[in-house]
Amino acid sequence: MTKVTFIEDNGNQIEAIAEVGQSLMQVAVNSGVSGISAECGGACACGTCHCYVVDNGLVTLPTPDGDEADMIEFVIDPKANSRLSCQIAITPDLDGLVVHIPASQT
Amino acid sequence: MPLTSSDQLSFDPLSQAFAADPYPTYAALRECAHPYYYEDVDTWMLTKMADVESVALDKTMLRGNDDVLTDAERKAQQRKMNWHDMPHHERFVQFNLLESEGDVHDRLRKLVFREFTPGMILKQRGAIQAFVDQLLAELADHNEVDFVEDFASHIPGHIIGRMLGVPDEDCPQLRVWSENVVRFFNVGCDDNDKRIAEQATKDFYLYLLDLLKLRKTAPQDDLLSRMLLQKQDGLMTEDELIATSMLILMAGHGSTIDVLGSGMHSLLQFPDQRIKLRDDPSLIKTAVQEMFRYESPLPYFHRFATQDCTVAGQGFKAGTRFGLLYGAANRDPARFDAPDTFDVTRSPNRHVAFGGGTHFCLGNHLARLDMDVIFTTLNERFTDIQLVDAHPAYKSGLSVRGPKSLRIAWRAV
Numbered sequence: 001m002t003k004v005t006f007i008e009d010n011g012n013q014i015e016a017i018a019e020v021g022q023s024l025m026q027v028a029v030n031s032g033v034s035g036i037s038a039e040c041g042g043a044c045a046c047g048t049c050h051c052y053v054v055d056n057g058l059v060t061l062p063t064p065d066g067d068e069a070d071m072i073e074f075v076i077d078p079k080a081n082s083r084l085s086c087q088i089a090i091t092p093d094l095d096g097l098v099v100h101i102p103a104s105q106t
Numbered sequence: 107m108p109l110t111s112s113d114q115l116s117f118d119p120l121s122q123a124f125a126a127d128p129y130p131t132y133a134a135l136r137e138c139a140h141p142y143y144y145e146d147v148d149t150w151m152l153t154k155m156a157d158v159e160s161v162a163l164d165k166t167m168l169r170g171n172d173d174v175l176t177d178a179e180r181k182a183q184q185r186k187m188n189w190h191d192m193p194h195h196e197r198f199v200q201f202n203l204l205e206s207e208g209d210v211h212d213r214l215r216k217l218v219f220r221e222f223t224p225g226m227i228l229k230q231r232g233a234i235q236a237f238v239d240q241l242l243a244e245l246a247d248h249n250e251v252d253f254v255e256d257f258a259s260h261i262p263g264h265i266i267g268r269m270l271g272v273p274d275e276d277c278p279q280l281r282v283w284s285e286n287v288v289r290f291f292n293v294g295c296d297d298n299d300k301r302i303a304e305q306a307t308k309d310f311y312l313y314l315l316d317l318l319k320l321r322k323t324a325p326q327d328d329l330l331s332r333m334l335l336q337k338q339d340g341l342m343t344e345d346e347l348i349a350t351s352m353l354i355l356m357a358g359h360g361s362t363i364d365v366l367g368s369g370m371h372s373l374l375q376f377p378d379q380r381i382k383l384r385d386d387p388s389l390i391k392t393a394v395q396e397m398f399r400y401e402s403p404l405p406y407f408h409r410f411a412t413q414d415c416t417v418a419g420q421g422f423k424a425g426t427r428f429g430l431l432y433g434a435a436n437r438d439p440a441r442f443d444a445p446d447t448f449d450v451t452r453s454p455n456r457h458v459a460f461g462g463g464t465h466f467c468l469g470n471h472l473a474r475l476d477m478d479v480i481f482t483t484l485n486e487r488f489t490d491i492q493l494v495d496a497h498p499a500y501k502s503g504l505s506v507r508g509p510k511s512l513r514i515a516w517r518a519v
Contacts, residue, residue, distance in 0.1 A: 029456070037395075037456060040466035041163045045215075047224050047471075070216070074223030104224075 002095045006033045007054075009103040018090040024099070025049040025086035035101035042086040044068055049085040050075045051099040058096035061088065076104040117144060117151075119504035126500060128405070128507070129446065132434035141418050141428075149408060149427045150417070153434035155441040155458070157418045161409050161428050162462035168207045169465065171410035174425045188297070192304035194311055199287055199303075202349040204357075204465065211464065214350060217336050219468060221269065221329055227471040230265060234479045237264055242487060246518075250494060253512040258366035262476055266358025266469070270351060271321065271328030276313075283310040284356040292503040307352070314348050329354070354469070361403040362473045364501070364508025369397035369477060370484075371509055374493045376448045383450045384485045393450035394477040399457035400448045405433025406504045407461060432458045433507060490517040 002018040006028055016031040018024070028036035028049070040046040044067040053061055061083065064072055068087045072078050085099065115134055118124060124131060135142050135153040142151045152158050161167050172180060184190045189200060203214040220226060241260055245251055259281065267277045283306040289295065290303035318334060325331040333347050342350070373380040383393050411417075411426045436457045437445040460467035467473070484491070494513035501508055 029454075032454065034453060037454065039456070039460055039462075039470070041159065041462040043163070043463045043466055045219075045464060045466040046460070067216075070220065071223060074220055074225040076224045076228060078225070 002090050002092055002097075004090075004094065004097045004099070006031065006036075006051075007098065007100045008034050009101055009106045018094070020090055020092060022090045023086050024051075024088035024090060024094075024097070025084075027090065028085055033101065035105035036085060037105070038086055040086075044071060044084060044087060047071050047075045047084065048105065050102055050105065051083055051085045052079055052102065053081045053083055054098040054100060055081065056096065056098055059094055059098075061094075061097075075102075077102055115142060117142060120502060122502065125502035126497075128433065129437055132431065132437060135431070136434055136438060140420055144429065147427075147429075149429045150422070151429040151431055152418065153431045153438075154418070155435040155438040158430045158432065158435040158458060159462060161417060162430055162458065162465075164409075164415075165463070166412050166415070167409035167428070168412055169205055169409065170207060171412070171425055171427070174410070174412055188295070188300060192300060192307075194307040195287070195290070195304050197345060198311055198349045198352055199307055201345075202353045203468075204353055214342065214346060215464075215468070217333065217342055218329065218350060218354070221332075222468050222471060224471050227475055230269065230472065231475060231479060233268060234261070234265055234476055235483070237261060238480055238483050242483070249517070250513065250515045253370050253514050254363065254367040254509055255511055258370075258480075259363050261366070261480065262362035262473070263355070263359045265476060266355060266472070269329055269472075270354055271326055271330035272317070272355070279313075280310075280355055281359050282306070283313075284359040287352070288356055288360055288506075292505045310352055310355075311348055314351055318347070357467075357469055358472070360506065361508075362469075362476055364403040364506060365397060365401065365473070366477065366480060367509040367512050368401035368403065368500075368507065369394070369481065370491075370514070371493075371498060371512055372397060372400050372448045373481075374491060374514070379448055379450045380491070383481070387482055387485060389450050390478050390482050391474075392453050392455065393481065394474050395455045395457065396448060396450055396452050397477065398459035398474075399436045399442070399452070399455055401507055402433040402436050402457070402459040403507055404459070404461075404505065405507050406431055407465075429504075430458075430461075432461065484516075487518055488516045489519050491515070 004016055004018050004027060006014045014031050014033055016027050018027040023042055025036060025038045025042055029038055036049050038049040064083055068084050071084060072082045117131060132153055135151060144151050152161060241257060251257060263277045263281045267280060272280060286302045286306035290299050321331045321334055336342050337344060337347050383389050407430045409428050411422055411424055413424045415422050436459060439445050460470045492515045494515055498509045498512050501510055
């Protein structure tokens, strides 16, 4: 069981139980998270599933590369902890993951 | 001979009734148990959101079917579509970023996609606002306008032209060429459309060649100059550069003009929604999304199956052509509550007006920013906007959706 938490820009918190094999974007969409519209469906082509990963000491994610890194460079308000949630595959190691949704996407 | 589902269904996308209101037909198609086979273009029409999304996101479903055809079969198909004997169109329009797949597609997309990412597009806000202000100043004495021809049609081409590096004064000509090339993709096009499309592609090509010569000697801060450097570095060929430029200019014109017209029409058909947006301008993002969902400007794309597959519970052979009716999927009640209601607050609004998967619309952020600036400005400037013609005529055909003209009366604040 992998528990992930989305914090919307208005402070609203949504906790979800993610299944291994899903992408974090799919978990967000299925949980009705506002601000993750993920319009291209996970092809790394739209940048509308951008999120900030919170450093809470529980989860460490690898640095984005390839298409994801290219897109993150040019999303609105990119930060060092920016990720595209469509490129994050859920694994048991991600239990406790917390992400913020950017204000620009609400 | 494929089985035709729902024989009783009348599907005539070239009819005036369909142009006036395609949504009852889309609803009837969605309610069929199986996809509808449209014999005229040898295509299985998908109208349910679940089916459309699954095919759009399926990496084995491609825009082209070259992988499953022999060269002779491909040429026969080209003849059947009447896409043969038009050398410039074949060279620069029938092959481009949109029509390519795999490594070629990914390479071409990567070369230009940075220019269209959200952060880069946001830099265009000032230029869009300035041009909208200029147009409105020129129309200041007009109490009644054709919103499409007098206003909307000038804006997207001007902005995309500037990004690419086209002089402002050439934008009207580019719009004509773009429309003549794009028109050929509609179902029901004839030999005359073919001749016009080929001539427009040739003229467009010669124009771009001249412009590239200028950029070669005097590079500017524009996409053409940057693509020239990429060509010099061996990252793209000259034909790819021309085809990509044409695609960006064509895609940047018509569909945004169409959705500006239909978006305004929607606001005027649902005056409570216009008042809601006027009273709370922060709703502009959801309002623009709803404009794309409610009247999707490019309601029809296709994919070919590259292997035997099951779609909508039905088995299909490799080589089958599927029609993705985005305009129908975007009214699917299985995805949207009250789908035939225009609601500027709708959220989430997971429509497929920009397509899906690797061919997701490159210019989506630019189109939305154009819409954001335009409708925000109009709401600030005009207290009252009324339809002059209660039933504006829409373009006919399956591939485009938008009013031919939209006469409105407006009163400034």
